[in-house]
Amino acid sequence: MPDRYVLVLAGGRGERFWPWSQPARPKQLLPLARDGRSLLATTFERALRLVPSADRVLVMTALDLKDAVQRECPGARVLGEPVPRNTAPAIAAAAAGWIPDASAFAVLPADHAIDDLDAFARDARRAFEVAEREPVLVTFGIPPAGPDTSFGYVRRGAKLGERLFRAAQFTEKPDAARARTFVESGEYMWNSGMFVWRKSVFFGALEAGRPALAGALRGSSSGGGVSGFEDRMREVFPALESISVDYAVLEKAPNVLVLEASFDWDDLGSWGAWARRQPRDARGNVAFGDAVVVDCDDCVVVGEGGTAAAMGLRDMIVVHANGATLSCPIAQSEGVRRVSEAVRARGAE
Amino acid sequence: MPDRYVLVLAGGRGERFWPWSQPARPKQLLPLARDGRSLLATTFERALRLVPSADRVLVMTALDLKDAVQRECPGARVLGEPVPRNTAPAIAAAAAGWIPDASAFAVLPADHAIDDLDAFARDARRAFEVAEREPVLVTFGIPPAGPDTSFGYVRRGAKLGERLFRAAQFTEKPDAARARTFVESGEYMWNSGMFVWRKSVFFGALEAGRPALAGALRGSSSGGGVSGFEDRMREVFPALESISVDYAVLEKAPNVLVLEASFDWDDLGSWGAWARRQPRDARGNVAFGDAVVVDCDDCVVVGEGGTAAAMGLRDMIVVHANGATLSCPIAQSEGVRRVSEAVRARGAE
Numbered sequence: 001m002p003d004r005y006v007l008v009l010a011g012g013r014g015e016r017f018w019p020w021s022q023p024a025r026p027k028q029l030l031p032l033a034r035d036g037r038s039l040l041a042t043t044f045e046r047a048l049r050l051v052p053s054a055d056r057v058l059v060m061t062a063l064d065l066k067d068a069v070q071r072e073c074p075g076a077r078v079l080g081e082p083v084p085r086n087t088a089p090a091i092a093a094a095a096a097g098w099i100p101d102a103s104a105f106a107v108l109p110a111d112h113a114i115d116d117l118d119a120f121a122r123d124a125r126r127a128f129e130v131a132e133r134e135p136v137l138v139t140f141g142i143p144p145a146g147p148d149t150s151f152g153y154v155r156r157g158a159k160l161g162e163r164l165f166r167a168a169q170f171t172e173k174p175d176a177a178r179a180r181t182f183v184e185s186g187e188y189m190w191n192s193g194m195f196v197w198r199k200s201v202f203f204g205a206l207e208a209g210r211p212a213l214a215g216a217l218r219g220s221s222s223g224g225g226v227s228g229f230e231d232r233m234r235e236v237f238p239a240l241e242s243i244s245v246d247y248a249v250l251e252k253a254p255n256v257l258v259l260e261a262s263f264d265w266d267d268l269g270s271w272g273a274w275a276r277r278q279p280r281d282a283r284g285n286v287a288f289g290d291a292v293v294v295d296c297d298d299c300v301v302v303g304e305g306g307t308a309a310a311m312g313l314r315d316m317i318v319v320h321a322n323g324a325t326l327s328c329p330i331a332q333s334e335g336v337r338r339v340s341e342a343v344r345a346r347g348a349e
Numbered sequence: 350m351p352d353r354y355v356l357v358l359a360g361g362r363g364e365r366f367w368p369w370s371q372p373a374r375p376k377q378l379l380p381l382a383r384d385g386r387s388l389l390a391t392t393f394e395r396a397l398r399l400v401p402s403a404d405r406v407l408v409m410t411a412l413d414l415k416d417a418v419q420r421e422c423p424g425a426r427v428l429g430e431p432v433p434r435n436t437a438p439a440i441a442a443a444a445a446g447w448i449p450d451a452s453a454f455a456v457l458p459a460d461h462a463i464d465d466l467d468a469f470a471r472d473a474r475r476a477f478e479v480a481e482r483e484p485v486l487v488t489f490g491i492p493p494a495g496p497d498t499s500f501g502y503v504r505r506g507a508k509l510g511e512r513l514f515r516a517a518q519f520t521e522k523p524d525a526a527r528a529r530t531f532v533e534s535g536e537y538m539w540n541s542g543m544f545v546w547r548k549s550v551f552f553g554a555l556e557a558g559r560p561a562l563a564g565a566l567r568g569s570s571s572g573g574g575v576s577g578f579e580d581r582m583r584e585v586f587p588a589l590e591s592i593s594v595d596y597a598v599l600e601k602a603p604n605v606l607v608l609e610a611s612f613d614w615d616d617l618g619s620w621g622a623w624a625r626r627q628p629r630d631a632r633g634n635v636a637f638g639d640a641v642v643v644d645c646d647d648c649v650v651v652g653e654g655g656t657a658a659a660m661g662l663r664d665m666i667v668v669h670a671n672g673a674t675l676s677c678p679i680a681q682s683e684g685v686r687r688v689s690e691a692v693r694a695r696g697a698e
Contacts, residue, residue, distance in 0.1 A: 309675050311675075312681040339641060
């Protein structure tokens, strides 16, 4: 059996955690894990449970984040992409250059939170076994805790084994009514964005879904080491279509399976999602770092490098970080990107 | 007629403007005036309208604030008190040391906002004339714009002239029901905390109200200049009773008059009071400094030395200043002191 690999996708900028997240220190590098480590560090820890050695972990990130990423992932092979092109080109480039054709690899986003490391490792090993045995694309489906509209959904089809199904249909983030229908049907799971497949099977599916993309990257090799690879990517990447692996591969492929996860999972897509996993005081407040909370209920107050003080608030977020301040209702924390865009636009004036 | 003097009281720390106000830069030094100057600078400008030269303006402040205060008041005589003892000792000490017995002087708090400089100067000159003619204590009463509970009130007695009355009774900050009764009666004015009187008349009233205080300070002289005066105050002040001039003098004296002001006035006692005088956008928001306001109504967003961003809020304050953040409802801005105290307590831990 050829070696297994893990590809960690660490190229995101995580603007929804503004002002804590910054271009030079995006979400996956912030100490957002329950134990105060970065999400990337905990993802690397999970990856190490699946491979024989750290150099079987590839981390794809932006060129300017490589040093910070390497510090969180000692021994991993950190690859820099010259421009962001979403997940399909990142996966295809890393796999083409660095993973043997017959090897299976797991794709793990760097910014997810999972507490039950043992359950994750068990499920992932099972996914590897399936992917090594069958020419299939294995995804992890999360039993939905509720009709969340911030996740994609996958409908399960025929049952193939314990917690293992054919994937019948992928749906991007639905509206609230549709999400409710999905959850009530009992047939849908959250699409975790974590996958296991053989390189050859992945490229077969990419060839069918996006032949130009597959053709542009398939021939890449790791000759010339990391810097040679990155030099080639500087030539190739800018012209590539920016497209997610869900759209380029999973939504069209006939051979997608979904393994229902037995582990907890969250993509921590917002301040609100992060806060749900933090300890709270008697009045339901999350006070993180240098936070002063006076007469508040169910608030999230974060002070990094300065005091954040909240008084008389309910269901609000107050963040002081990187010399800036954000305040908004928790219910709107999914929209913080609007604020960071407004701040950027202002800066550009 | 002996020269007139003005005594500016600039010793406050203005904690209700935390985090913008800091011990080293309290409220009166912040650019809170409508034109972006400090309240102290505008107070000094008003004072200059009443006296023949800048050296007839005395400014009493804390020793550590003297340099900053002097910059705002070029040519004024700036006096440092070694410890804060409220308004009665500050007025008595400055008057005893620096004002001739027969001279009248106005007392102006350094942190009030008045836009109509001409009307102020007219009213103040009239108050001087009254105080120079009669052995009375002249206070300025402000026609109440509403039942505000953040001000003291003065009930007017017999009418002595146009807008000039005997003061019948002083009341400290009332509760809301009482404030409504006051305003509905038509007999009450806000107590502005600005006064005009002769030094001899003031000391007569202080002698009656607080003989120990009067005795401790009456003998002070300006021999030895400012530093000699301050050396004596270092010995005298710590033992003095901390007491307001309202309580030590005005509430008991029989010879208090109240001149109904023809000028606008606010003591800018809170973020909310300050915001009422600032320009607003179409949705009622005050955006000051480096402020980003997304989908908010009737909010106050202040960014000093960093971005303050608010999204989806109503009737809220969001302040980023001096490396700290405050968020609270505008309606609670009177209570910001609670936050600054909590922050201090935290720092002391």
